[in-house]
Amino acid sequence: MQFPILSVIVFTPILSSLLILLIPAERKSEIRVAALAAATIALFLSAWAYFAYDIPAGGYQFVEKYTWLPALGISFHVGIDGMNAPLVLLTGVVMFTGVLISWGIDDRPREFFAFLFILATGVFGVFVTLDLFMLFFFYEIAVFPMYLLISIWGWKETREYAAMKLTLYLFIGSVISLVGALAMYFTSGLNTFDMLELEKAGFSVAFQQLWFPFVFFGFAVLGGIFPFHNWSPDGHVAAPTAVSMFHAGVLMKLGAFAALRVGIMLLPEGAKFHLPWIILLSLVNVVYGAYIAMVQTDFKYVIGFSSVSHMGLVAMGFATLTHDGMLGAGVQMFSHGVMTALFFAVVGMVYDQAHTRDIPHLSGFRKVMPLVAVAFIIGGLVSMGMPGFSGFIAEFPIFMGVWQSYPWIAIVAAISIVITASYIIRIIGKVFFGALPEEFEHHVHDVTALDKVALVFLSVILIGVGVYPSIMVPMVESGVTHILRLLGGA
Amino acid sequence: MTPVSFEPSMILAILPEILILALGVLVLVLDLILPDERRGVLGWITAAGLLGIIGISLAVARPGAEARLVWGGMLRQDWLGFVFNMLFLFAAAITALFSTDLARLGKRGEFYLLMLASTLGMSLMASAADLIMLYLAIETTSIPLYVLAGFLTRDDKSTESGFKYLLFGAMTSTVMLYGFSLLYGFAGTTNLYGLAQSVMSNRLPIVALFGSLLLVLVGFGFKISAVPMHFWAPDTYEGAPTPIAGFLSTASKAAGFAVLMRVLISVFPTDITPWPAVIAAISTATMTLGNTLALAQRNIKRLLAYSSIAHAGYALIGLVAVYNPVSRSLGISSVVYYLVAYVVTNLAAFGVVAAVGRVVGSDEIAAYAGLSRRSPWLALTLLVALLSLAGMPPFGGFVGKFAVFASVVQSGQVWLAFVGVLNSIVGLYYYLTVLKVVYLYRSEDEDKPLPVTPSYVTALIVLVVGIILIGTVLAPWFTVSNTAAAALF
Secondary structure: OOOOOOHHHHHHHHHHHHHHHHHOOOOOOHHHHHHHHHHHHHHHHHHHHHOOOOOOOOOOOOEEEEEEEEHHHHEEEEOOOOHHHHHHHHHHHHHHHHHHHHHHHHOOOOHHHHHHHHHHHHHHHHHHHHHHHHHHHHHHHHHHHHHHHHHHHOOOOOHHHOOOOHHHHHHHHHHHHHHHHHHHHHHHOOOOOOOHHOOOOOOOOOHHHHHHHHHHHHHHHOOOOOOOOOOOHHHHHHOOOOHHHHHHHHHHHHHHHHHHHHHHHHOHHHHHHHHHHHHHHHHHHHHHHHHHHHHHOEEEHHHHHHHHHHHHHHHHHHHHHOOOHHHHHHHHHHHHHHHHHHHHHHHHHHHHHOOOOOOHHHHHHHOOOHHHHHHHHHHHHHHHHHOHHHHHHHHHHHHHHHHHHOHHHHHHHHHHHHHHHHHHHHHHHHHHHHOOOHHOOOOOOOOOOHHHHHHHOOOOOOHHHHHHHOOOOOHHHHHHHHHHHHOOOO | OOOOOOOOOHHHOOOHHHHHHHHHHHHHHHHHHHHHOOOHHHHHHHHHHHHHHHHHHHHHHEEEEOOOOOOOEEEEEHHHHHHHHHHHHHHHHHHHHHHHOOOOOOOOHHHHHHHHHHHHHHHHHHOOOHHHHHHHHHHHHHHHHHHHHHHOOOHHHHHHHHHHHHHHHHHHHHHHHHHHHHHHHHOOOOOOHHHHHOOOOOOOOHHHHHHHHHHHHHHHHHOOOOOOOOOHHHHHHHOOOHHHHHHHHHHHHHHHHHHHHHHHHHHHOOOOOOOHHHHHHHHHHHHHHHHHHOOOOHHHHHHHHHHHHHHHHHHHHHHHHHHHHHHHHHHHHHHHHHHHHHHHHHHHHHHHHHHHHHHHHHOOOHHHHHHHHHHHHHHHHHHHHHHHHHOOOOOHHHHHHHHHHHHHHHHHHHHHHHHHHEEEEHHHHHHHHHHHHOOOOOOOOOOOOOOOOOHHHHHHHHHHHHHHHHHHHHHHHHHHHHHHHHOOO
16 A cells, blocks of 8 residues: 555644643743644655656546545545645645745744634645545634634734634635535535546536536635635735745635536536636726735735636636646645745735834835845745746646637736736835835844745745746646546536 | 333333433442541542443443333433433533532532433433423433522522522423423323324314423423523523533533423324424514624623523524435434534533633633643633634634534425534634633733643543544544434434
8 A cells, every 4th residue: 555645644734733742831942842743744745745746647546435424425535636736735835835934923922823724724635635524624724723813913003903803704615615515515416425426427508607607706805706705815915924934825726726626526517507607707806906905005915816816817717717727826826826826925024023004104114125135026926927927838838728718818817917017026126126215224134044945935936937837837737638528518 | 102011121211311320329328437638539549430321321232223212201211311321421421520610519419419310301301201201300310400590508699590490490380381381281191102193193172282292391491501491591501500501501401402302202192283483573572682692701601601591502403404304314314413512512611711711810811811821721622622612623613603504404394404503603702702811811910820630630531532533534423423413203
């Protein structure tokens, strides 16, 4: 029997969270080291799974299946294919850098890391699962720690409001999808929650058209789809840095991925029927999100809305139901995850020093934290979709896919690139260049070595995928092939 | 189904009851002979005794695969009764542990005796197969509980609580008894399975039958605190000693469900008397009202009271699924699963409330500020309990909710599943509000540690492990629920 790598990836964070809880609360440095060790293991394992995936063979690999509740056909069933392997890697990356960035947390770090790791287990679980029950099980494990992480360690002004809003939005979404999933389970008559079986269930067209919106939107709430995106900028802003990274970087992918996995892949006819109008919503996401980001004066809100805009591109890519669109969306999920984690890390570092995120007040940070400025510029270039960075690899195919089906949507969506460029360049100019105001002169310092490691690590990934796309594109492509087969070779 | 004639193996059918009685006598004797300062062991002895009874019953008194009517048709020896019986014994053991360190409660033998008497009544409720037996069992359960709720005689709230509970209980049990007498009058028998035959033969006037069904529901609705028979719950829980409030909201409620399921399913076929429609209405009202009113609570015991009303509503969802033959087995087993998860979870919640209240002296939610700094483990236990109540994995409450929603989707009443899930969002809101106070708000006392005694530690560890096991190791629990459910059909 092969090494059960996916189960180990899923359970490493939660087991380490239990271990961390057993460390006495006052031994903070041991707690941090333990957290870093666990995150390193998770990163290593997820990278291993990613690189060991056999692309020519395709399909689901590292599959493990154990019966869990045979009476209802529930099993612990995991496997990765080209679509979710990059997301597993992404989670490992964000978890690792998130721990590095959170080194300075001094209020109950034990509980912080414990909750963060429970969240990580939920995320890993959703990405690797092939069982519908298990998907919900882990999905909700990923939702509730968010509440505590934001409300306890978040930004004092809005944390209670934002945490509650976020949790309720996501929970509403997930329970509504749950009803849809139950309807699928019973209608299929197969007595199994195995998604690979349900893919073949052959639901009637009417059934698919009825239930697709419930399932799709239930999950897409977490993907930030318009008009249910409202929780996300508030949540991002209120969350502590590492949680914002996790949240925008990984959790929103969770929503998009689940909407794809359960909505589009299990109800393809429903997808074909509804996505033509859903693509309009994603267009609103893309353009309106970018526009709102442009007019924000709070640094973190800019990034928060930019996530709404970029996640709109993911939804748009899926909604084209074309090879190119889906391929781009798959890469975009990874690229945006790393990019936004980098952005939020930068925002957090600037805020920690300046104690303000008001863009008009910030200036000249290049002088005190040059590396942070470089990292932000790299992230910004990714965000604008510059060639040579991962954003280009992701967004170009999306636009190609959209162009094939709806040329005018592609034209409108392309406006967002200009808007994105404008707000990114404005921030770079305003926050990092110019003269350092006197009020910051002496008490603003450069970031710690650990922060630098995190920034360099994230930047290298963004450039790596941009310069050498073969590291990811063929893999995602193999995943897309499977989806297109379900869609009837469209 | 006809009663089997007496044979010695029938003793096994009531072995748990006999042992409970023996344990009660033992506690009473010890209460007389132990000196004052050593009476602290009474709670431990009660708990250990009850766990011993569970062990013995599991070893020797398990019912056979075939259900049978024993003791002249008074009791039905089957898995439904047995599973619930074990649940009551477990809840009573935990309640004894929660009580043992409380002032004016833990060192009084009669407290444990009353609790055991009530547990005895519940055991009989779960397996009663005759209206007379059923009524006696319900009263045996209720009367000690009235006394226990008002046990702190010098506390006005406790007295008020006991008295309110008594008045409501007496009134609803009268109505129920009237329903029983009508049933007897129509069918000429008090045996549930005899009644079932008369109903099936279609000789009874439907309107009268349905009317007496409603009367009976009043009594059962009171036990499970379903709307509109829920008014007593918040006041009673608030004033009653906390462990007793926990006991009322778990074991007593589960006993009500056991009776409700048995009577409705055995006696009233759904095609003749469409009671699932009534249950669906009650369920919707109970969930919605319980959750909505819980939002406004400032006292944690009142909040848990309204939440426990709401939970009765969720569990009733599974019962609605019975109207469709396809989903009826899943429906009943989901109710059993739900109740098992709920009992363990809610006991943990009340345990934390008791442990905090013992030191802090208040049950206001505001008094929980800084709890995570004063006692991280107690805070974490409350987190587990409340999230399980909210239906979050990996805790038992998630699987329970999943099962009841699944059963009603299978039956075709998808709207009720939507009512349920929307309600669980409201539920999540107020549970999180409490957790916010526990984890986020600061208090002046936050540097003072909050000592937790060994009895609480033991009980809470058992419960937390239980909550997680019920939520993760699904198959054995589901098999048990299924076996229990199968006994009804």
